[in-house]
Amino acid sequence: MRRFVVAALLLGVSVATPAAAQHRAKCSLGTCQVRLTPEQLLAQAEALVRERRFDEAAPLIAALSQAPGMKLQSRFLEGYSASERGDYARAATTFKAILSDDPNQTRVRLELARAMLGLGQMGSADRQFRLAEQSGELPPDIAAAIRGARQVIRSKRAWRLDVDLGIAPDSNINNATAADRINVNFGDTTLPVALDGNARAKSGTGVNAAVSAGLRLPVAPNTSALLGLDANGTEYAGGMFDDYLVQGTAGAEQRLSEKASVSLEGVAAQRWFGGRVASRQFGARGGTQLMFSPSKRLGIQFDARHTDAAFDDQYSGWQAGLYVTGEKAVARILVASLGGFARRDWLNAAAYSSSEFGATAGLGGELPYGVNFGVTATVSHASYDAPVTFFSLDRRRDWRYSARATLGYRKLRVLGFSPQLTLSYARNASNIDYYATDRVRMRFGLARYF
Numbered sequence: 001m002r003r004f005v006v007a008a009l010l011l012g013v014s015v016a017t018p019a020a021a022q023h024r025a026k027c028s029l030g031t032c033q034v035r036l037t038p039e040q041l042l043a044q045a046e047a048l049v050r051e052r053r054f055d056e057a058a059p060l061i062a063a064l065s066q067a068p069g070m071k072l073q074s075r076f077l078e079g080y081s082a083s084e085r086g087d088y089a090r091a092a093t094t095f096k097a098i099l100s101d102d103p104n105q106t107r108v109r110l111e112l113a114r115a116m117l118g119l120g121q122m123g124s125a126d127r128q129f130r131l132a133e134q135s136g137e138l139p140p141d142i143a144a145a146i147r148g149a150r151q152v153i154r155s156k157r158a159w160r161l162d163v164d165l166g167i168a169p170d171s172n173i174n175n176a177t178a179a180d181r182i183n184v185n186f187g188d189t190t191l192p193v194a195l196d197g198n199a200r201a202k203s204g205t206g207v208n209a210a211v212s213a214g215l216r217l218p219v220a221p222n223t224s225a226l227l228g229l230d231a232n233g234t235e236y237a238g239g240m241f242d243d244y245l246v247q248g249t250a251g252a253e254q255r256l257s258e259k260a261s262v263s264l265e266g267v268a269a270q271r272w273f274g275g276r277v278a279s280r281q282f283g284a285r286g287g288t289q290l291m292f293s294p295s296k297r298l299g300i301q302f303d304a305r306h307t308d309a310a311f312d313d314q315y316s317g318w319q320a321g322l323y324v325t326g327e328k329a330v331a332r333i334l335v336a337s338l339g340g341f342a343r344r345d346w347l348n349a350a351a352y353s354s355s356e357f358g359a360t361a362g363l364g365g366e367l368p369y370g371v372n373f374g375v376t377a378t379v380s381h382a383s384y385d386a387p388v389t390f391f392s393l394d395r396r397r398d399w400r401y402s403a404r405a406t407l408g409y410r411k412l413r414v415l416g417f418s419p420q421l422t423l424s425y426a427r428n429a430s431n432i433d434y435y436a437t438d439r440v441r442m443r444f445g446l447a448r449y450f
Contacts, residue, residue, distance in 0.1 A: 038067035045077055054081045072098065072105075080111060088118035100370035100411040103333045106135045110146075117149075122158035126150055133294035134329035143294075147258065164210040164420075166445025168234060172201040173241045175437055182433045184390055201437070204241070206234040208443065222255040226265055244272040249285070259291040267305055279315075280308045287323075295329035307347075317347035325360075334365035341380075350386035351396075357381055358400070370411025377403045391432050398435065402426040408447065417446035 041064050048057035061081070065074035079094030095112035098105060113128035129146050132138065138146065172178075178201045184193050210232035217225040226249065233244035251265025264286035271278045283305025290298045301323045309315035325339035343356040358380025366372045384396040404424040412419060422443040430436045 038064070038070050041067060042070060042073050045074075049077055049081055049084075052084065054085060057081060072102075076108060076111075079108075079115075083111060083115050083118065086118070088115045091115040092119060096410070099366070102368055103366035104135075106132050106138070106332065110142075113149075117153075122153045123160045126153045126158075129153075130294070131333060134335075135332040158216045160212070160214045162210075162212040162447070163417075164208075164445055164447045165417075166208045166420075166443045167205060168208045168441055168443040169203075169205045170439070170441045171203050172437060172439040173204040173206065173236055174198075174202050175439060176201045177434055177437055179433050179436070182391070185393070198240075201439075202241070204236045206236045208232070208234045208445070216253070219252070224253045226251050226253055226263065228265070240274050242273070242275060246270055251284075251286075260288065262286070262288045267303070269305075273311075277310045279310060281305045283319075297327045299323075299325045299327075314349035315347055315352055317345065317353070319343070319345050330363075331365070333367075334363065337362040337364075337376075351384060351388045353385040354382050354396075356383075356400075370409055372408045372410060374406045375404070377401075388432070391434050394431060396435060397431050399429040400427070401429070414446065415448075417448045420445045420447045 041060060045057050045060040045064055048054075048060065057077070058081070061074050061077045064070050064077070067074075075094055075098050079091045079098070082088075082094065083091035092112060092115040095108050095115060098108045099112065109128050109132045113125045113132065116122075116125035116128060129150050133143065133146055176199060177195070179195065180200065181192050181194050183190050185191075211230070213229045215227040217227070219225050228249040229247070231244075231246045233242070235242045247267065247269035249265040249267050251263060253261055253263040255261045264284065267281070267283050267285055269281040271280075283303070285301065285303040285305075287299060287301035290300075292298070302321065303323070304318070304320040306318050307316055321341060321343040323339065323341040325337055327335055327337045330336045338359075338361050340359045341357070345352070345354050347353045358378060360376060360378040362374065362376035364372075364374035378401070380400045382398045382400065387393055387395045402425065404422065406420065406422045408418055408420040410418045420443075422441075422445070424439075424441045424443075426437075426439045428435060428437045
């Protein structure tokens with residue numbers, strides 16, 4: 001029922017034109033011609049759509065699309081008519097095309113959200129409603145209706161499925177040092193040693209795929225069960241550096257109020273590297289989401305898990321992290337984020353146990369012509385509990401830097417997939433040469449969000 005309340009309110013804020021238009025008819029030999037200005041044509045088409053006379057409105061909308069400066073209005077009326085007729089797929093396609101050209105059209109975004117509700121795509125509808133809310137343009141009654149609609153969405157079963165396929169040239173597929181020689185300690189003697197080819201950085205191009213799925217099941221008022229599955233992998237020629245990870249989660253979310261929620265989930269994961277099991281993990285993660293306003297949010301998450309390292313038991317042990325991220329809409333379709341994190345590894349070997357502290361910043365959103373983008377940067381410092389005496393008598397200390405930029409083109413779709421380009425850079429500046437690494441990765445992919 002909430003969807004229809006939203007629809008009724010939205011009808012009251014459709015494109016404003018006169019309710020009736022004055023025009024002159026010219027008749028000759030029993031045939032009359034009516035000349036309308038584009039504004040009069042728009043008024044006639046809108047009036048017919050409001051009266052639900054869609055068949056009569058269709059030729060006027062088609063004619064309107066040829067009028068100078070009326071492309072947006074004609075496309076909107078075409079999508080709105082399709083939505084009112086129950087053809088939500090066509091409506092969604094039309095509204096997405098408008099937003100691809102101009103993502104600042106809040107009114108269109110609201111209609112896209114309504115079409116997504118009709119298609120049963122609750123997660124996509126909620127995202128569009130959220131973007132419309134953060135624009136700050138909604139009248140109070142519309143904003144209240146949208147908040148109610150989002151509450152209804154959260155109270156219903158919702159699922160998501162994201163699929164991403166790509167090719168990834170990589171400068172360092174084994175994440176190894178670029179040094180040819182390092183110093184090692186033999187007792188009181190330090191000797192230079194040439195590194196084997198497999199111990200040095202190798203470049204290559206991998207075939208990459210990622211799937212992320214989630215299910216939210218209401219089990220009680222304000223309580224939902226959460227299920228999630230994430231899998232990603234990259235395959236390289238020869239198979240020596242193939243890397244695959246599968247992670248599953250299960251838990252619950254409790255809404256404390258309209259603006260706050262908490263969640264707790266169990267986590268299990270397994271990683272394969274080079275065709276062999278590299279590690280298994282189990283643990284828990286949880287957190288809270290706080291919304292101070294439609295444009296300001298804060299998220300706090302903790303993650304604690306035990307790792308069984310199949311390749312070397314010295315790397316087995318517990319890991320825990322705390323992450324805090326704040327988001328703020330800096331424009332109708334641009335969101336900036338700033339966060340900090342702290343992580344601790346208690347592993348079987350003190351030389352591999354560490355504490356890490358860092359900060360991250362990002363900016364993302366939608367641009368005209370169907371382009372969406374995201375940029376993030378992270379810097380952190382890690383210090384280890386004991387030295388790896390084979391390499392140095394000093395404890396290892398790292399400064400870690402990473403950056404990533406992503407460009408997507410939603411206007412182009414192939415079987416629902418849109419092209420996406422990602423460029424990432426990671427550098428580990430360590431006081432021990434063996435652990436100093438640089439890595440540049442470019443990924444050409446196709447992504448689809450169901």
